[in-house]
Amino acid sequence: MRTSLSSLRISINMKSGASIPLWSVLSPTACWLLLAGLALGAHGTIYSLVLGIALISGVVSAVHHAEIVAQRVGEPFGTLVLALAVTMIEVALIVSLMASGGQETTALARDTVFATIMIILNGLVGLCLLVGGRHFGEQTFGLPGVSASLATLAAIAALTLVLPNYTTTVVGPFYSTGQLGFVAVVSLILYGTFIFIQTVRHRDYFLPAEALTDVDAHAAVPSNPIAFISAALLFACLAAVVLMAESLAPTVEAAVHAAKAPDALVGIIIASVVLMPEGYAAVRAARRNRLQTSMNLTLGSALASIGFTIPAVAIISILSGWTLTLGLATKETVLLTLSLFVASLSLNTGRTTVLQGAVHLVLFAVYLFTVVIP
Numbered sequence: 001m002r003t004s005l006s007s008l009r010i011s012i013n014m015k016s017g018a019s020i021p022l023w024s025v026l027s028p029t030a031c032w033l034l035l036a037g038l039a040l041g042a043h044g045t046i047y048s049l050v051l052g053i054a055l056i057s058g059v060v061s062a063v064h065h066a067e068i069v070a071q072r073v074g075e076p077f078g079t080l081v082l083a084l085a086v087t088m089i090e091v092a093l094i095v096s097l098m099a100s101g102g103q104e105t106t107a108l109a110r111d112t113v114f115a116t117i118m119i120i121l122n123g124l125v126g127l128c129l130l131v132g133g134r135h136f137g138e139q140t141f142g143l144p145g146v147s148a149s150l151a152t153l154a155a156i157a158a159l160t161l162v163l164p165n166y167t168t169t170v171v172g173p174f175y176s177t178g179q180l181g182f183v184a185v186v187s188l189i190l191y192g193t194f195i196f197i198q199t200v201r202h203r204d205y206f207l208p209a210e211a212l213t214d215v216d217a218h219a220a221v222p223s224n225p226i227a228f229i230s231a232a233l234l235f236a237c238l239a240a241v242v243l244m245a246e247s248l249a250p251t252v253e254a255a256v257h258a259a260k261a262p263d264a265l266v267g268i269i270i271a272s273v274v275l276m277p278e279g280y281a282a283v284r285a286a287r288r289n290r291l292q293t294s295m296n297l298t299l300g301s302a303l304a305s306i307g308f309t310i311p312a313v314a315i316i317s318i319l320s321g322w323t324l325t326l327g328l329a330t331k332e333t334v335l336l337t338l339s340l341f342v343a344s345l346s347l348n349t350g351r352t353t354v355l356q357g358a359v360h361l362v363l364f365a366v367y368l369f370t371v372v373i374p
């Protein structure tokens with residue numbers, strides 16, 4: 001039996017190359033089988049519960065394959081792979097929900113992107129700093145890379161989520177067609193410039209300092225076949241996760257409405273599901289004293305979400321004639337401004353402790369509380 005199981009496992013030790021364990025292959029397979037069952041008419045509370053469990057399994061599997069790909073391509077390309085992959089699928093999910101929801105979902109992109117920023121900037125960053133500080137006391141990261149990420153994030157966030165409330169061509173919280181197209185192009189330019197800095201011109205800003213001393217950093221990289229297999233399985237996992245999340249969306253929306261909770265809670269749930277792979281990977285990195293990798297994942301994901309999602313949805317909105325609500329309400333604008341301000345203060349020394357983590361988590365708790373009880 002042990003021999004037969006071993007033959008089913010694509011087993012190469014990570015230290016000597018890579019590892020694709022059996023469970024990480026079976027997980028996306030099970031996810032797609034459950035989706036096939038859903039297409040054939042399977043439904044019910046128990047089936048939805050099984051889908052939720054499979055969704056979490058798909059997230060864990062996606063993180064495993066992302067780590068193999070990251071080990072092959074190196075930093076910061078590895079974190080960029082996961083951020084872009086998840087963001088592209090986030091766009092597909094938002095567009096599909098907007099297409100099926102009509103005018104009632106005009107603010108879905110705004111709510112989801114804002115929720116993504118708040119979850120990352122306060123929830124995930126706070127959790128990473130708290131976990132890392134608890135285990136290692138004080139952690140360090142490269143200040144130039146984090147400063148560049150925060151500056152770009154603040155600029156794109158203000159242009160896409162705040163400025164629409166103050167333009168006069170069309171009464172906010174909307175942009176006119178010309179304004180929407182211009183802001184979409186500007187956002188893509190900013191995000192593209194950031195990617196160029198991150199991966200080419202100043203790649204060293206985003207390299208973890210611990211790579212010089214970490215034994216794991218000197219392990220042999222996976223072979224190309226293993227990396228390609230993991231990349232394919234990564235996208236299979238991410239696609240399955242989003243499709244299952246989409247299939248569970250009506251149940252989630254019904255539960256939100258039954259609880260008489262605000263519609264913005266739907267955006268938070270969507271963002272939470274989409275961010276699960278990156279969040280899990282970021283916290284694991286902080287737990288291993290790799291805070292630079294955590295910052296690359298978290299801030300890079302926030303940038304990818306707003307810098308790629310909003311322009312993509314804006315272009316689709318212009319072509320299809322949809323109305324796109326972008327401007328945040330006053331309360332959300334205050335929370336966004338406060339979050340960016342606090343992040344710029346807590347991450348301005350390159351050293352962090354549990355205090356910074358606690359501050360960000362408190363802001364995240366305030367955000368969630370004011371969504372449920374406005």
